[in-house]
Structures are given as C-alpha cells and as structure tokens.
Amino acid sequence: MKRIAFLGPEGTVSHESARYFFLDGSYEFIPYALMSDVFAATAAGTVEYGVVPIENTIEGSVKHHIDLLVEEDQTLPVQAEWVYPSIQNLIGIRSALGGAEPYADVRTIVSKDVAIAQCYDFLRSNLPQAEFDYVSSTAEGVRLVKEAGDSRMAAIGTRTSAELYGLELLAENITDHDNNYTRFIVIGREKLPPRQDGQQKTTILVTLPEDYPGALHQVLSAFAWRRINLSKIESRPTKKKLGNYYFYMDIEMSLDTVLLPAALQEIEAIGCQVRTLGSYPVFSFTKPQ
Numbered sequence: 483m484k485r486i487a488f489l490g491p492e493g494t495v496s497h498e499s500a501r502y503f504f505l506d507g508s509y510e511f512i513p514y515a516l517m518s519d520v521f522a523a524t525a526a527g528t529v530e531y532g533v534v535p536i537e538n539t540i541e542g543s544v545k546h547h548i549d550l551l552v553e554e555d556q557t558l559p560v561q562a563e564w565v566y567p568s569i570q571n572l573i574g575i576r577s578a579l580g581g582a583e584p585y586a587d588v589r590t591i592v593s594k595d596v597a598i599a600q601c602y603d604f605l606r607s608n609l610p611q612a613e614f615d616y617v618s619s620t621a622e623g624v625r626l627v628k629e630a631g632d633s634r635m636a637a638i639g640t641r642t643s644a645e646l647y648g649l650e651l652l653a654e655n656i657t658d659h660d661n662n663y664t665r666f667i668v669i670g671r672e673k674l675p676p677r678q679d680g681q682q683k684t685t686i687l688v689t690l691p692e693d694y695p696g697a698l699h700q701v702l703s704a705f706a707w708r709r710i711n712l713s714k715i716e717s718r719p720t721k722k723k724l725g726n727y728y729f730y731m732d733i734e735m736s737l738d739t740v741l742l743p744a745a746l747q748e749i750e751a752i753g754c755q756v757r758t759l760g761s762y763p764v765f766s767f768t769k770p771q
C-alpha cells in the first residue's frame with residue numbers, strides 16, 4: 483500500500499482533497515502536523531507521496547509551500563496536479579441564545595491563515611468582535627475548539643471536520659467568493675499510475691543572469707515564438723541576496739516533446755539557470771457521483 487502524507491489532523495481540506503484524488507483504496511493517508519513535515523516525510527521515504535496545496539482562487543499562491551518545494555535539497559518532482567473546492571464553514575458550539583444567532587458568543591476564531599483570508603469579509607461583517615488565533619490547519623482549529631468545549635471559540639473548516647470532531651456548523655459555506663478552489667500537487671519520487679484525460683504541464687524555476695538587460699524578455703520570447711503557453715509566472719526571492727529573484731513558471735506542455743526542451747536549451751544558452759520541478763498530468767475537478 484502506498485502512503486500519502488497530508489497536512490493533518492484528519493478533516494483538513496488537504497485530507498478531503500487527497501481522498502478525492504487517490505480513490506481506489508490502495509493508499510494509506512498519513513497526517514502530519516506541519517507542511518514542512520509533509521515534505522520531510524516524502525524526502526525521507528517514510529511516505530511515497532506528499533499532498534501540497536499550492537494555489538487558491540482567493541489567496542493566490544501559497545508562498546510558503548512554493549518555498550518548501552523549491553528549498554528541498556533534492557527536487558521532489560511534482561507528479562500530478564488537480565483542483566478541489568475549498569468549502570469553508572464556521573464550526574463550533576451553538577450559542578445558548580439559539581436559532582437566530584448560533585454564533586453570538588464567539589469571541590475567537592481559530593483557523594489557518596489561508597482559511598481566515600478566504601472568509602475575511604464574512605467574519606468582519608458577522609463577527610466584528612472576534613479575534614483571530616492562527617493555527618497550523620483548519621482541522622487543528624476544529625480539534626482545539628472541541629478540546630476547549632467553549633462556545634466563545636469557533637473554527638473555520640470542512641464539513642468533514644465538524645462531523646469528525648462532533649461540532650456543529652454555525653454557518654455554512656462562508657467563503658467570500660463562490661468558486662473557491664485550491665490547486666493541489668502531489669510530490670514524490672515515483673511516477674503515479676497513468677490516468678485518462680490529464681493535460682500535461684511542466685513547472686520550472688528560472689534564475690536570470692545578473693546584469694543582462696532584457697533577460698526576462700528573452701526567456702518569454704523563447705516560449706512565445708514556439709507558441710508554448712505559460713499559465714503562470716511568479717517571482718520569489720532567492721533568499722540569498724536582497725533583490726535576487728527566481729521565476730516560477732508553469733508551462734502547458736510536457737517535457738516529452740521536441741519543442742519544450744529546445745526552448746529550455748535556448749534559455750540556458752543566454753546564461754539562465756533552469757531547474758525542472760516536474761512534468762506531470764493536470765486534472766480539473768469533477769463532482770464525485
């Protein structure tokens with residue numbers, strides 16, 4: 483049985499999403515307290531694969547997770563990407579005031595930074611008195627509210643987590659925008675069994691040569707004149723020197739083509755460093771039956 487590391491405890495969006503993607507019963511899901519533990523366990527071979535939320539409709543790229551992906555000493559290749567809806571709910575213990583004001587008592591919201599950001603407008607308009615307490619995952623917040631048994635605390639999380647920890651949904655689907663999706667990747671050294679219908683994507687990191695005017699323009703034109711589509715380009719600091727950046731690029735093409743390796747060679751020829759983070763299939767969300 484292959485083991486899949488995810489950000490725990492059970493009931494996180496990552497957990498739901500991992501169970502949606504790895505459907506066929508031949509996988510064991512193992513929770514880790516921190517995303518850095520998910521990377522470390524995959525790097526050490528304690529698990530075969532790690533599930534990583536990488537981008538969200540409302541919050542954009544999860545920068546910390548991109549940094550973890552890049553900073554691993556040895557590349558843990560991306561083996562697949564899929565999209566999963568992040569439906570967040572306000573979870574806690576119903577106020578004694580009852581029906582109309584189920585969250586009237588709440589003074590502290592315990593959740594993950596990304597989840598709080600996804601629901602910020604709802605929280606500010608409906609619970610202006612509440613303070614935020616940031617924890618390592620949505621389900622960890624739910625677990626803590628359960629442990630405290632206090633109706634002055636509420637968490638933001640999945641319906642699954644409310645059921646698992648025996649708490650109530652005080653308000654359903656509270657994200658500020660509909661269509662709140664998270665893009666997940668799976669990292670690991672082994673290829674996944676092939677599936678039907680996945681489009682192909684390649685993710686690379688490009689570091690530009692210093693003092694080379696127009697280098698980024700040349701990089702982009704190497705793709706443009708070959709009509710290779712980029713679906714994302716984002717700069718992140720190298721953390722080695724102030725003002726030094728690398729570019730994280732998603733390319734809508736497999737490395738197993740003639741065109742893409744040729745484009746990468748052209749970029750290297752002008753003095754750029756190119757590191758491939760993976761070439762993998764991409765799946766969109768289809769509602770489970």
Ligand SMILES: O=C(O)C(=O)C[C@]1(C(=O)O)C=C[C@@H](O)C=C1
Nearest residue numbers: 494495496535568594596619620
């Ligand atoms: O805390 C969780 O439930 C997670 O799975 C993590 C995470 C994230 O950090 O991006 C994943 C998706 C959600 O949209 C919010 C939080």
